[in-house]
Amino acid sequence: MMVSCCGLITSQKEPVPLKSVEVELEVKDHVATVVSTLNYHNQEDKPLEAVFVFPLPGDAAVCHFSATVGQTEIVAEVKEKQEAREEYDDALSSGQQAFLLEESEQSPDVFSLSVGSLPPGESASIRLEYVTELAVQADEGLRFLLPAVLNPRYQPQGSVGSEGSNVQVTSVPASLVPYTLSFSARVSSPRPVSKVESSSPLDPLQYLNTEQTQATVKLAAGHKFDRDVELLIYYKDAHQPSAVVEAGQASSQPGSLMGDSVVMLSLYPEFPQAVMSSVASSGEFVFLLDRSGSMHGERIKNARDTLLLLLKSLPLGCYFNIYSFGSSFEHIFPKSEDYNQKTMEEALKKVEEMEANLGGTEILEPLKHIYRQPSIPSQPRQLFVFTDGEVGNTKEVINLVKQNSASHRCFSFGIGEGASSALINGLAKEGGGHAQFITGADRMQPKVMQSLRFALQPSVVDVSVKWDLPSGVSVTALSPPIAAVFQGQRSLVYAQFTGQSSEASEGCVTVAYSLAGHPSQTQLHFSLKPAEDSGLTVHRLAARTVIRSLEMQVREPGGQEDAGGKKKVVDLSVQSGVSSVFTAFIAVNKSNSEAIQGPLLRRAIPTPRMRACKVFMVPYSMRMPVMSCDMAQLPQMSPMMGPAFGQKTCKKKRQRAGGMPELPQMSPMMDQSDTLESCRPKQPPRDPLLQLVSLQKASGCWLLDPHLAAVLGKTSEEVEKPKPASVKQDVWATILALIWLHGFKMDAQEEWELLAMKAVSWLRAQKASLVTECVEAGNALLGCNVQKDAVGL
Template identity: 75%
Template sequence: MSKPISETQLAGKKKRGKKPGRVEQGGSVLWSYHGMMANSCGLLTFQKEPVPLKSVEVELEVRDHVATVVSTLNYENKEDKPLEAVFVFPLPGDAAVCHFSAKIGQTQIVAEVKEKQEAREEYDDALSSGRQAFLLEESEQSPDIFTLSVGSLPPGESASIRLEYVTELAVQADEGLRFCLPAVLNPRYQPQGSGGSEGGNVQVTSVPASLVPYSLSFSARVSSPRPVSKVESNCLLDPLQYLNTEQTQTTVKMAAGHKFDRDVELLIYYKDAHQPSAVVEAGQASSKPGTLMGDPVVMLSLYPEFPQAVMSSDASCGEFVFLMDRSGSMAGSHMKRARDTLLLLLKSLPMGCYFNIHSFGSSYEHIFPKSVEYNQKTMKEALKKVEKMGADLGGTEILEPLKHIYSQPCIPSQPRQLFVFTDGEVGNTKEVINLVKQNSGSHRCFSFGIGGGASSALINGLAKEGGGHAQFITGTGRMQPKVMQSLRFSLQPAVVDISVEWDLPKGVSVTALSPPITSLFQGQRSLIYAQLTGQSPEASEGCVTVKYSLAGHPSQNQLHFSLKPAEDTGLTVHRLAAQTLIRSLEMEERERRGQEDEGVKKKKVVELSVQSGVSSAFTAFIAVNKGSSEVIQGPLVRRIVPTPNLIDCGMYHFPSCGAHMMHTDHNLHHDCAHSTSSSCKKKSMGGIGPKSKSKINKFFARMKPQKLTLRSHGAGHNPLPHSEMPFHDNLMRMEAQPYCHCGISLSPRDLLLPLVSLQKASGCWVLDPDLAAALGKTSEELEKPKPASVNQEVWATVLALIWLHGFKMDAQEEWELLATKAVSWLQAQEASCVTECVEAANTVLGCTVQKDALGL
């Protein structure tokens, strides 16, 4: 299947009189979207065409929270005709691509950044003249998609393409720093009737993940002022190798034989991490003083600490709007985890707030016509509808439901908080982000990218422009901890009137390169880039103060820093600063479309991109081999290099009892294909016991063991047969070490949800057989020790809190908010025998939880 060529491009080629020199031939599997999905099923057959890309080598260098990535793509033409290889592939959406070069034999060609149309014409001219040329360009619709064209590769010839970019590492809910090397480029759904310039309809050529025809080698070097405590990955890694006794420098490599068939995720943990810091980087000696590249640039990492008096009382109001992706690509475990997460969210909302749940695919739906007050009746009605949600709404058209949400008037004194859950496969990314920015004054947007292939440009862009926070949930990672962190952020009072003030030595001035800060969250990083102009005395110091108002209280955080440039930083900070400024200017240019001064910001973007050597939507990297006198004869055959795809007809395929490793203790996590693996059928849940009409049994009956942990039991181990055990013993057996039939144990955290599902909106629990089952007891075992003077709801609520603190401290971040609501309910009851209840509950559950630990 050929690379799509727009009418504009085709007309341009005819106008320039290009020679007809290419034979357009298919490369392999194709996903194609032109308004609607062109193929009824999407993923076609693998055509087994030769793929000239043989291997990808990636070297990652992490310095504190900034990553430099060097990728080398090795091509070889084993055919008898000259080739043009085209590779559409993903990169992190906030990456600053800053170097592109090609090596053919002993000849090294370094690419230049030029205006995009000029670069395309130069590339076409080179191919028409029989010369080798290389073109790297960013999609005009989504900054996380790039196209690499390798032109005129003669028979038997090899070429190595070197691509370098720098990116900031996002802070996760558990304070780890996340690096993702995207491999999966799922199709970007282009809504019907959506406009856009050339390149708007992104065609993705892909194969099933197991058939990726090129290999990946990956190595990383991590250094920080603080010790590196651990590095985890969704891929098998060799053990960490520390380079010094302080353990501040380490290297790690991916185990040999890895296929580039999934996004490679690395989580890096430092001891005593995330302290405010500043890095001053000297300007480029060859650049003119007064320019961004010629002057020093400072990068500030701020972690605001809010006054405890303000933070001790979370907001009890707000309008919480949940927007859930129900497109076909969300099928399987993604949809199940989304439903479970909505359950946890709804149980954790504060009384007195408002809420609604919207969902979308090719069309969109909502549970209530408008947001309703949160109470037991509305929560119960919402949960019934959430239970029935499936990935059955077709494509991924997020723009229209967002417009509908924004058309709803805001509720007075109820700040709107928007939570967006999606696998991020849209073709109109910039249009969606622009809409969120236009409405940023009326809400905060918290975004969640689900699964491999989620668009980092979309997820990060929604949160950045919406003043919220972005999270990514990949592999077997649990969605709930990250979502609950964002809910806690949304419950924090909104920070307003944010300003940044600089105190610098005389003769030094500052130019802000980052857009104004629109949101601050307790302990979360905010990055500021600024250009420093002028001369500063030796050993001089600067100071930056961030001032803001929080719940009516004026506050500030201050950071003093040395103006002495750091050593060995290269131009990393300058390039990140340039990329930040470029993205801001691109956004402003989109906002000016149709106005008289349209194109002013575009011109500035092109100038800055060329000056800094950092890619943009309006420029491209172009390299032409002008040194070779040999003219390549004959028509070119185009080969499309495929990316891995996890989707087949809208359904996600999981490896049948395949596994991936989490470094460093090499615990094995396991995704099990229950629909295809006979050893993991429903009989694996036989340990649940006889059928029951209770809600707890219904929960387990529908629950599939999607997240599994493979434990080492030695050769020949068979799990204990627990199908013959009584139901309550069975539940406790599952709590200790549940298994599916193939000997793989279920995560005990999944047993948290049955108890959560029984909590009332007010925060209390009811003493009934369902609660007894969730706690692994009989009704008689719970009722008998109840203090006589205590009502049943108080007793049931104390039991639930004791169980959470006694057995579920590893998942505290998931249940903390709903436990706080339960404690508030208990305090409102003014029960006189709480101490007696706590002691009795500890006895019946076998715990030793202190009353103070409950917050009572």
Template identity: 75%
Template sequence: MNCCGLLTAQKEPVPLKSVEVELEVRDHVATVVSTLNYENKEDKPIEAVFVFPLPGDAAVCHFSATIGQKQIVAEVKEKQEAREDYDDALSSGQQAFLLEESEQSPDIFSLSVGSLPPGESASIRLEYVTELAVQADDGLRFCLPAVLNPRYQPQGSGDSEGASVQVTSVPASLVPYGLSFSARVSSPRPVSKVESKCSLDPLQYLNTEQTQATVKLAAGHKFDRDVELLIYYKDAHQPTAVVEAGQASAEPGSLMGDPVVMLSLYPEFPEAVMSSVSSHGEFVLLLDRSGSMDCITSDSNGQESRIGSARDTLLLLLKSLPMGCYFNIYSFGSSYEHIFPKSVEYSEKTMEEALKKVEAMGANLGGTEILEPLKHIYSQPCIPGQPRQLFVFTDGEVGNTKEVINVVKQNSGSHRCFSFGIGEGASSALINGLAKEGGGHAQFITGADRMQPKVMQSLRFALQPAVKDISVTWDLPKGVCAAVLSPPITALFHGQRSLVYAQLTGQSSEAAEGCVTVKYSLAGHASESELHFSLKPAEDTGLTVHRLAARLLIRSLEMEESEGGEEQDRGVKKKVVELSVQSGVSSAFTAFVAVNKHDGEAIQGPLVHRDVPAPMCGGGMMYMQCCTASFAFSDLDYDNACLDLEDQVLGEAMYTNAAYSLCSDQDQEQHAEMSSDEDLYTEEVQVPVPKQSRRDPLLRLVSLQKASGCWVLDPALAAALGKTSKEVENTKPSAVNQEVWATILALIWLHGFKRDAQEEWELLAMKAVSWLRAQNAACVAECVEAGNAVLGCEVQKDTLGLSFSSEGFLL
């Protein structure tokens, strides 16, 4: 490789030297301080532009620059005004700094460092606060996005100002700056553990109660993945309330001037409800088949692609659906397809038809046009008595995030949406936004994560009875009122947190208490839970709660702006700008701008533009599997990075020998458009679906289960169990039919050999047990004993979920 020094893919010097990140987690709220250190080693003044990701729900609340001994703190201004201030400063030879959020996707920011003189250094300090999402295993997830894959811009969206953000991306191995990361965690409850797919130094407790701890990223971290922390507390499901005093300098009656309370509510449902699953529902599965889904999943040793993992997951999902429900499967890229014209009843015939088509699905549909299939799904009438559950699987690299989320919000009353972000660089704004507005749950599959257990956890949520008639009432001292800032709670799941923000007005004594009551109906039974809390403000919160509340209001107003007419949009935009400036929190219509107005000579010479590359998914040959040589490149900087890497690593021969390209979703779409014969394109350019040489033993067994829940005694089952046909046939008790025997053998094998993967097969096993009970078969207890003998297991009858009468019949 001929690359030396700090060079971009275009062989230009990179002024960004290092990134330092300090994280402070208090219970479920994170404050993140990032310091970006720049140095200009060129002989000309430069303007460095860095486009990078942040969590989609982050509230950016501080931006400053330090040059020498001087610190310049940025102001929040209306975006166009901030840009004009920045441009005026540069034209007059002053140093200036601009931080702005993309208008199309709230998780992409652009940082411009202007007029950095030769030999000069600058440190940029960026601070934001964010809530930590609760995972299905009760862990709190913090993600520092490091990977930024170029976002696909759907057709017709190019006119938007915010859609023109250009991303300069290179593989992680070519990123020329380092990252240091440290975290401090504190909570009223003990910190039980902190996990990450990145290498961490050992957790250090700061007190004997283990309620405070620190952890650092181990040296040598590569930029081929986001930095993800999973934080676990003991007794995590405790409702809490934080009352934060207003800002002394703010006007009383304003959001920043009054106290704000943040409530964390954790509903706990009765065990009888949790152990039952609904047999109703319309399950619509929406699968991303864009070119980027052919990337090899990180840490998979090159064995499995994102689309391959998704196919296996759909197999488990289809086998786990209850009899009596309805389903359909959509897939999308530049266009979209559906297996059935409309949702069909779940049966052996429809399940097998769907599985055959799923098995043939590849990442061969081009771009990432998710909006149109969503609109088509919502245009289909709902089936009476079958509540709609939408499962969305995507690597989340789209540019029209807000438009997509808005469509889900408009249809939130008719369905629940469960979203899954696949791979590094998946947009947190898109994945979290889909679930939040759709009243469902979001999951991220990164690193060596298996997709299947996370999806099956969400299926459990979807099969819970829907909570209805949710209401929140406040009981506060006389003279104190609560103005709720959060939208109404539309969905509750067992053990999952719901957050409520409210602005408090009026006076109360420090000893005063408030109470919030949540009432709801579950499975026909009325339930309620109460949270009592002190109105005394918490100490040293740094306006974190106010800023999170401001961010919530800003996001809600931005969604209104996308729904209204031109005049209404102007009014909403004005409100957003006022709230953003008042709270110091970023928005789509404002920007942070800082100008160095200290005395000094104007910076001389023409200003040279330098793009700072962001790391993209994968590195080295892992990346090359996602982006091979191409015969038709677009103008994206992404493609320039691909060209440069290929030139350095593989030489010119790659270009002449290349037969196809997966360089980006947009490339695939353009390749398709270039071909006048669609079939010719499919035959010559489409990437074949990789076939597994040896399917995972669990999936082999699952693939043989019938829709009703039973298995059939045949050679395929015997092979999946690791036995010969004679071994399983000759040991069958004579009084039991073959399907009952086969089903008991499969259940014993699952419990005996795949106990560690129980989350993946538990629902389909429950379906098998229900089928067995419906057969009212005799001698089932004898079957369990015989099955243990032939398989070499010691699985107890009650472990299988089977209980018997004295005659040996199932109860």
């Protein structure tokens, strides 16, 4: 079968030039520096060339790329992309070794590495370094992800870069992957490190000092990078605002971004408890669910269960609608409907029938349809997007959300291994919302309900940042204006300080905003004295922030590319040494005296064959899709590999339109798992918690019926008998449901907290009598000891 793919193709008989991959992570507070070393050896009698396509975090700033051949280290320079490509081609044409690293024009989380002219018997070591901010999770952990998976990206018809050549895939069992991998991390912070968790097995955390502010951790031996490596880092007192001032580069021009000091502010606004305990009773909630083929199995089941929880947790008085998409899209109602028992039941019935059977992943059209719907007065629009993030037109999608950012907030959820961090983070960032990733054995529900709580928080408006600096020091904001502020969530602000003060060495920043009609502010005093030995990490992250903002402006949808804006990006990218879509890293070994003779052989790293019905890619930088169901039954893939996978010979003989290999893509007509429904496991019986939730009415109450009795593990007679005589049946049923939740399901409280609040509000509105007696009788019936005030009564 012919499929589009990532990485190079080789028969299993050919030697594999990659021998090992080593990844070292250094985390300082909430910033990570990652150094990856890829070691190659050419065991053949002809020179080799290799091209690899691999993922990085979407907001990573690639800041160093070098190659060591023998005793010679060649450090790459950042150059305008076309210039770098031509220099690479010229080097290969003249028989020199050359190395090229470039970012995809379709998605900023995908890179291509070309290793050209590795002589027979020669070894080469490639070193790649990047810095990235660590996102704060709902449970206050900082999330680092080393992407090992690059799923085929679905490319809609008619979009840029949808032409290419056929490439055939080969694979080997995971146990036969012929290279080794290692991963280690060092964590340091002003605050103690309380724990480090991972979806992969870890060796025990080793503390390096008695204060426990420094620690090291490694992946357990024998780990194959056949899935993303996720680390969750927890600090004590994580929510302290902080400022890191970093000195400029002595060799750079004063007044330039790299020549001046740069500050990174980390702010955690705290909202008054009175505001936080109230939940909005209005809003238009639009849920957009990916039903492409790759969502089959557990993913779509998890999504259905999550929509059940969301629909039960919505407040009476709001509006809602559910869209789902694949190659086409559907919506449950023609326009958002008032939330009540009738509309909720109608929606749930359709959710129960949803399968991953809509083909590809075309998210742009349903988004356009949603944005075309007129806003409902006094009902702020909140958009929830659930996707496994396998789209090729990432930048186009994010631009559309940005264009409509004034009319809504967007909350995004990346489902499963390989969800594009650029897409998921970009949707939330440009939509003023919050991003969550659901991987491995994670339950989707707690993370989604956390985001619903954010959506129900009062919206923060009129955000302003004011600086108070000594005379002689001026400030230039480098970050885009803050669009969203949520309780307990970090806001990062970068700024450049020009000039110096002879007197005061302290500055102050005030972030002011309006919350639920009340003016509020967060203030931070900080020293202007640069931190010791911080390198240029903050400068590079700040440069990356500016570059991303400029790139968005250069390519406004429907407009011509802005040549002046593009020059600004290229200049800043070259000056800071940070990659961009318009530049590339190029290294040429000019010290080798003999030109390499003969045409270059192309060699690839075979992919591991993973568990059934899933699509995985091989580790960190050598990828092509592997389908482990019967190949003959899989759909035909679109032939969309980019031209750079063609044989490289003399520059004059090559067509390199577009340069970098296209992302691995799927046919516009179907997703690669579209025909895998036969692999789906039988549906297990529904979890008792979800059964109880499914019985709740839109108003918040439960009815006393056999279904409720069954969930509680009782007969109808056993449930009805202890009810105090004058108490209404639905009041008694609702109190029993609340006691059961508090008595047996406290470990999942974040999942049911909002719908329990709705039930308590309903009970209060009934002005129910004998509540104390009901709680005592309910405890006796269910064998619990739940206090009345714990339930909220």
